[in-house]
Amino acid sequence: MSRADAVALKEQLGDAVVADREFFRTAGRHREDGSYEVRRRGADSTGNAKVFRDFDAVERLYERLPTEFDADDVSRTGITGSRRHMLVRHFAEHPAFDCEITTRSPLCAKKTEQDARNADDAQREEVVASD
Numbered sequence: 001m002s003r004a005d006a007v008a009l010k011e012q013l014g015d016a017v018v019a020d021r022e023f024f025r026t027a028g029r030h031r032e033d034g035s036y037e038v039r040r041r042g043a044d045s046t047g048n049a050k051v052f053r054d055f056d057a058v059e060r061l062y063e064r065l066p067t068e069f070d071a072d073d074v075s076r077t078g079i080t081g082s083r084r085h086m087l088v089r090h091f092a093e094h095p096a097f098d099c100e101i102t103t104r105s106p107l108c109a110k111k112t113e114q115d116a117r118n119a120d121d122a123q124r125e126e127v128v129a130s131d
Contacts, residue, residue, distance in 0.1 A: 023093035026086055030055065038090045040082075050083045055096075061087075062097050070108045 001009075019030045022041055029037040031051075036058055039049035052058050065073050071084035079087060088109050091097040098112040 021094075023090070026090040026093055028090065028094060038083075038087060040086050047081065048083075048086070050079060050087065059096070062091055065091075065111075068102070068108060068110045070106055 021028050025041055027039050027041045029039070031037060034054050035051050036053075036055040037049055037051045038058070043049070052061075061074075061077055064077070069088070071088055074084040074087050085107050088107050089101070091099055092101045092109050099109045100112070102108045102110045
């Protein structure tokens, strides 16, 4: 493979790895370094974004949340400010997370039956593990 072909391939791979996906109020971005950024759609400041090590970290956060959750539940994981609400909205908007917004004021979401069962099982395992 020539150097020019290798450079072209590297650029194509970079484009395939970096993926932006916009939803109604939030957006997610798989970045080149493997991290995943959740941001408020249309906002540019860092106060409107939260970067996770990878998408798996976002999934683990979601799994640890109770069946019905709000911004306070998200804040217990160390996420502060308006990013808590942004994440509740992102979970409801992103198709990887099976939940929906139940109330807007205060902002609350509820996992669907399948995700709720998985959350309940995880919470039971934690209780058993600590006994």
